[in-house]
Amino acid sequence: MPRLIAAGSTNREIAAGLLLSEGTVKNHISRILSRLGPRDRTQAAIYAREHGLIRPFCKTVLTEWQRSGGKVDGTVLHSCE
Secondary structure, three states, rough: OOOHHHHHOOHHHHHHOOOOOHHHHHHHHHHHHHHOOOOOOHHHHHHHHHHHOOEOOOHHHHHHHHHHOOOOOOOOOOEEO
16 A cells, blocks of 8 residues: 555545555555654655655556556556566
8 A cells, every 4th residue: 555655546546456445545544644653645655665665666557557547457566676
């Protein structure tokens, strides 16, 4: 989920892609913010990137995921090396 937040995905897109309810996504994001201490999603993404918690997505993988409306079709989302 942190990678999807950092990629700018909405709660609805994350929920659809991970087969969760939008409420569950909101709860997870709230817990991430309260534990890490950032003010908002942007700050959380910066924190995660700076501390090596996430690696950037390959742009083509992220673009295809966003175009599909966050639907997962068996493709594993991976980061670039």
